[in-house]
Amino acid sequence: MTFVSGLRQVGKTTFAKRLLASVDGGSYFNWDVATDQKKLGKDPYFYESVDRDPKQPFLVVLDEIAG
Numbered sequence: 001m002t003f004v005s006g007l008r009q010v011g012k013t014t015f016a017k018r019l020l021a022s023v024d025g026g027s028y029f030n031w032d033v034a035t036d037q038k039k040l041g042k043d044p045y046f047y048e049s050v051d052r053d054p055k056q057p058f059l060v061v062l063d064e065i066a067g
Helices: 012-021 034-042
Strands: 025-032 059-063
Touching: 012 025, 012 059, 025 034
Parallel strands: 025 059
Antiparallel strands: none
16 A cells, blocks of 8 residues: 655646556546545445456555545
8 A cells, every 4th residue: 555645736646547547457536526435435345346357456546535
Protein backbone atom coordinates (compact mmCIF):
# COMPACT_ATOMS: atom_id res chain seq x y z
CA MET A 1 0.00 0.00 0.00
CA THR A 2 1.28 3.42 -0.94
CA PHE A 3 -0.12 6.79 0.02
CA VAL A 4 0.53 9.87 -2.09
CA SER A 5 -0.02 13.25 -0.50
CA GLY A 6 0.85 16.81 -1.35
CA LEU A 7 -0.40 20.27 -2.01
CA ARG A 8 -3.40 20.90 -4.23
CA GLN A 9 -2.85 20.89 -7.99
CA VAL A 10 0.58 19.23 -7.96
CA GLY A 11 -0.42 16.18 -10.03
CA LYS A 12 -1.34 13.46 -7.53
CA THR A 13 -4.41 12.33 -9.47
CA THR A 14 -2.59 12.58 -12.80
CA PHE A 15 0.23 10.47 -11.38
CA ALA A 16 -2.21 7.85 -10.05
CA LYS A 17 -4.13 7.65 -13.34
CA ARG A 18 -0.93 7.31 -15.38
CA LEU A 19 0.33 4.61 -13.05
CA LEU A 20 -2.99 2.78 -13.41
CA ALA A 21 -2.78 3.08 -17.21
CA SER A 22 0.70 1.57 -17.16
CA VAL A 23 -0.45 -1.75 -15.68
CA ASP A 24 -2.64 -4.40 -17.30
CA GLY A 25 -5.32 -4.38 -14.63
CA GLY A 26 -6.72 -1.98 -12.13
CA SER A 27 -9.64 -0.08 -10.73
CA TYR A 28 -10.06 3.64 -10.04
CA PHE A 29 -12.26 5.00 -7.25
CA ASN A 30 -12.82 8.70 -6.52
CA TRP A 31 -14.61 9.65 -3.29
CA ASP A 32 -15.73 12.94 -4.87
CA VAL A 33 -17.85 11.04 -7.43
CA ALA A 34 -21.33 10.22 -6.07
CA THR A 35 -21.65 6.98 -8.06
CA ASP A 36 -18.34 5.76 -6.62
CA GLN A 37 -19.56 6.55 -3.09
CA LYS A 38 -22.74 4.54 -3.74
CA LYS A 39 -20.70 1.68 -5.18
CA LEU A 40 -18.60 1.54 -2.02
CA GLY A 41 -21.69 1.74 0.19
CA LYS A 42 -23.32 -1.17 -1.64
CA ASP A 43 -20.23 -3.36 -1.79
CA PRO A 44 -17.02 -2.36 0.02
CA TYR A 45 -15.16 -5.02 -1.96
CA PHE A 46 -16.48 -3.94 -5.39
CA TYR A 47 -12.97 -4.00 -6.86
CA GLU A 48 -12.72 -7.76 -6.21
CA SER A 49 -15.55 -8.44 -8.68
CA VAL A 50 -13.56 -7.04 -11.61
CA ASP A 51 -12.85 -9.69 -14.25
CA ARG A 52 -9.07 -10.06 -14.07
CA ASP A 53 -6.22 -12.52 -14.26
CA PRO A 54 -5.41 -13.50 -10.64
CA LYS A 55 -1.81 -14.17 -11.66
CA GLN A 56 -1.30 -10.55 -12.72
CA PRO A 57 -0.89 -7.55 -10.40
CA PHE A 58 -4.08 -5.55 -9.91
CA LEU A 59 -3.84 -1.92 -8.86
CA VAL A 60 -6.65 -0.23 -6.91
CA VAL A 61 -6.48 3.57 -6.82
CA LEU A 62 -8.51 5.28 -4.09
CA ASP A 63 -8.55 9.01 -4.90
CA GLU A 64 -9.77 11.91 -2.75
CA ILE A 65 -10.31 9.75 0.33
CA ALA A 66 -8.73 12.11 2.87
CA GLY A 67 -10.40 15.33 3.91
